[in-house]
Amino acid sequence: MSDKAHSIAVDSEPQQDPLKDTASLLASRICHDLISPIGAISNGLELLVMSGLKPSPELSLIEESIANANARVRLFRLAFGSAAAGQRMARGDIVSLVGDGFSNGRIQVSWEPSSDLSRIEAKIALLAILCLEITLPAGGKIVVRCDRGQWQMQAYGSKIRFDANPWDILSSNRIDASELEPAHIQFALLRDALAKNGKAAQAGHSDSAASLRYDV
DSSP, X not given: OOOOOEEOOOOSSOOOOHHHHHHXXXXXXXXXXXXXXXXXXXXXXXXXXXXXXXXXXXXXXXXXXXXXXXXXXXXHHHHHSOOOTTOEEOHHHHHHHHHHHTTTXXXXXXXXXXXXXXXXXXXXXXXXXXXXXXXXXXXXXXXXXXXXXXXEEEEEOSSOOOOHHHHHHTXXXXXXXXXXXXXXXXXXXXXXXHHTTTOOEEEEEOSSEEEEEEEO
């Protein structure tokens, strides 16, 4: 694939911003509080089925929506929430989280790393996946690979959308909050997460694929 690469420069000694940590804690709190009512709705639906509620297209739609909401909230909790040093995640849990989070079939994610990860590594990887997700408006596949701390991700699809604005966020050390769209928050968070370790990333695209590479 012939990529049009964008190098992402970061400060050699990035400064810690307490507000960013506060935002992560807020995301963790919101996702945590949403899980309980979603679970309650799911349990209530199961009780209705057990009491004799007959299967129907409407019931199937509700069940599917509950499952999708639960999966996305769990995915967002890891991607946007806080991640303390020393926390670990089993590979199986990550594969399950990614599989459930993209279970609607529009986009498939192939997770190839075979080892467990720190929660911080998993958080960064999910942010990268969410960045690549927007390049596949018609659906497609995202392949995730990691070799000795070098992460490489490719998004393949019949249509690739690579708008410059969100990707430019990755290379901008300072952005005006008014210029940041909610749908692109993952780009700023990925940039900041990598910058904390003085790391850089590269993004590129062709007519049929987009790529994202970084070291952790």
